[in-house]
Amino acid sequence: MSFRQPATTETSSKKISKETLQNSLKIIHYVKPHKTLFFLGLIFLILSTITALLFPYLFPLLIDLAHQKKVHLIPFNGGHLINIYTRVELIKYITVLLIFQSIVSFGRLYLFAQTNERILANVRHDLYNKIISLPISFYEKNRIGELSSRITTDVIKLQDALSIDLAEFFRQILTLIGGIAILIFISPKMTLFILTIVPIVVILGFIFGKFIRRKSAEAQEAIANSNVVVEETFQNINIVKAYTNEWFESNRYYKKVQKVKAVFLRNAVYRGSFISFIIIIMFGVIALVLYKASGLLEAGVLGDAQLLQFIIFTVFIGGSIAGLGELYGKLMAAFGASDRIMQILNLPSETETKPISIHKLNGNIRFEDVHFNYPTRSDVDVLKGISFTVNKGEKVALVGASGVGKTTILQILMRFYNIQKGSVTIDGTSIYDMNVQQLRANTALVPQEVMLFGGTIKENILYGKLDATDEEIMMAAKKANALDFIQKFPEKFETVVGERGVKLSGGQRQRIAIARAILKDPAILFLDEATSALDAESEKLVQSALETLMEGRTTIVIAHRLSTIRHADKIIVLNQGKIAEEGNHHTLSAQQDGLYNYLLKLQYQLN
Ligand SMILES: Nc1ncnc2c1ncn2[C@@H]1O[C@H](COP(=O)(O)OP(=O)(O)O)[C@@H](O)[C@H]1O
Numbered sequence: 001m002s003f004r005q006p007a008t009t010e011t012s013s014k015k016i017s018k019e020t021l022q023n024s025l026k027i028i029h030y031v032k033p034h035k036t037l038f039f040l041g042l043i044f045l046i047l048s049t050i051t052a053l054l055f056p057y058l059f060p061l062l063i064d065l066a067h068q069k070k071v072h073l074i075p076f077n078g079g080h081l082i083n084i085y086t087r088v089e090l091i092k093y094i095t096v097l098l099i100f101q102s103i104v105s106f107g108r109l110y111l112f113a114q115t116n117e118r119i120l121a122n123v124r125h126d127l128y129n130k131i132i133s134l135p136i137s138f139y140e141k142n143r144i145g146e147l148s149s150r151i152t153t154d155v156i157k158l159q160d161a162l163s164i165d166l167a168e169f170f171r172q173i174l175t176l177i178g179g180i181a182i183l184i185f186i187s188p189k190m191t192l193f194i195l196t197i198v199p200i201v202v203i204l205g206f207i208f209g210k211f212i213r214r215k216s217a218e219a220q221e222a223i224a225n226s227n228v229v230v231e232e233t234f235q236n237i238n239i240v241k242a243y244t245n246e247w248f249e250s251n252r253y254y255k256k257v258q259k260v261k262a263v264f265l266r267n268a269v270y271r272g273s274f275i276s277f278i279i280i281i282m283f284g285v286i287a288l289v290l291y292k293a294s295g296l297l298e299a300g301v302l303g304d305a306q307l308l309q310f311i312i313f314t315v316f317i318g319g320s321i322a323g324l325g326e327l328y329g330k331l332m333a334a335f336g337a338s339d340r341i342m343q344i345l346n347l348p349s350e351t352e353t354k355p356i357s358i359h360k361l362n363g364n365i366r367f368e369d370v371h372f373n374y375p376t377r378s379d380v381d382v383l384k385g386i387s388f389t390v391n392k393g394e395k396v397a398l399v400g401a402s403g404v405g406k407t408t409i410l411q412i413l414m415r416f417y418n419i420q421k422g423s424v425t426i427d428g429t430s431i432y433d434m435n436v437q438q439l440r441a442n443t444a445l446v447p448q449e450v451m452l453f454g455g456t457i458k459e460n461i462l463y464g465k466l467d468a469t470d471e472e473i474m475m476a477a478k479k480a481n482a483l484d485f486i487q488k489f490p491e492k493f494e495t496v497v498g499e500r501g502v503k504l505s506g507g508q509r510q511r512i513a514i515a516r517a518i519l520k521d522p523a524i525l526f527l528d529e530a531t532s533a534l535d536a537e538s539e540k541l542v543q544s545a546l547e548t549l550m551e552g553r554t555t556i557v558i559a560h561r562l563s564t565i566r567h568a569d570k571i572i573v574l575n576q577g578k579i580a581e582e583g584n585h586h587t588l589s590a591q592q593d594g595l596y597n598y599l600l601k602l603q604y605q606l607n
């Protein structure tokens, strides 16, 4: 599952590749079901742009009418279709247009919102479904923060592109074409003059403006840098004070603040030059156009109203050229965002986001010469030929030094990773030939550190079986030795846990996890040092809850304290990626120079 180098977020300054463009355009697939609405919106957009262009054409005609000149609109058959004689008449036309314009503008906005929000809801949901369907290894290769930003920032970029930028792009293009057409209609000669000079000035201004924006981004970065010092020291204020390093931090901050000052002063020079540029070039051009045009006015080529029309449309054209430049950057960024979204959507899913009906396994596990290394560290062989069997209902313990690969064996059994060599079967079927969700539905893991979801206790237990009844939940909590402490909370099962709720102790969280596993009722159970982080008191409660949970299930237990696995049916001692010893407590402890015996003595000494 390879992941192309994502297109940069700041694509505005760089070109995007053909591959990025092609991939990003696959998003059109989401537009298709709503194409009728979309095209309707587009028609409304065209209508509202045309009417918007009519106003600056009509307003100056009031001047002609004030001078008692007749106004002729829409030439037809040698005459005119519309002849206007008074200002009142013209205002009536303008009023009708205004009403029309307001209706189509509303329609345009609403229709685009309808299509876009539908598209975005689908994209968001598909993206989320895809990401949670990807294998664990994907999460190890990509930072969680970046993944969630796909669903937030990238989708928002897409949203902006679809709801604002795309419409704006069409509008500016139409304005540009329409504006030029009207200018040519008024005075072809002046149009030629303007079209040679205005684009150059606007583009120069745009490039300068972009430079200024980049510089101000640098300034923001300098500020952010200085804030890092502030946050660090405030967060660790007790360390700062304990080491009497106030002067050191003060100096550190002083340097950052000086840097901010320097950056801002340099930017002031750029911004000052930008203003001078605007004054000299932009207003210079306007003065030049006005000078030329007034010459035509003097010569009687242009009328008062035409002059005004001319100026307004020149400003319009300048505005739309500048607007298009800015939109180009935004649309490129949207292509980049869409590409990143599509890259994820194109990855093969490991699981499906559909409810499944569970087929119960018996729980006969067999490892046969299993070799394994983690995909992120392919040079380190963690397992180098492991073979063992666990029969239905047996309790087998994995023992060995930290980092030897005990947890890895459980993760392989839950198919979080693929093995490189050998076979892993359950009830005689390779786990890689099973439906992965069927496999996982038949297993439960109680880890050392239980993380709960930030909901109620009830919701956390229900996670084991979403359709469990209140009675079942109660029974599970009871069997998990959790009922007592839950009922001591005023809100009982509705007590909110996690960040915004009650903080539960390690032993309490463990027992909620056990209740969850009891509800799930799996054929196969994994206990990964489930009691090793607990104090003696809660260890006793958790251990007895675990005994209940283990009854009648195939269990693989990883124990920190060897005393808890004395009665295991089988103990497997791992060393350097291989099985060093195998037997029960009785046979293994009899081997005087065995590894198990050595570990036993070590723990005995510690106690
Ligand atoms: N997700 C992972 N990616 C890469 N290496 C890992 C990963 N998880 C564990 N390892 C490495 O694999 C080896 C076995 O780890 P583990 O099975 O967790 O040991 P333990 O026997 O303590 O449970 C260790 O060297 C560990 O650093």
Ligand SMILES: [Mg+2]
Residues within 6 Å of the ligand: 406, 407, 408, 528
């Ligand atoms: Mg472990």
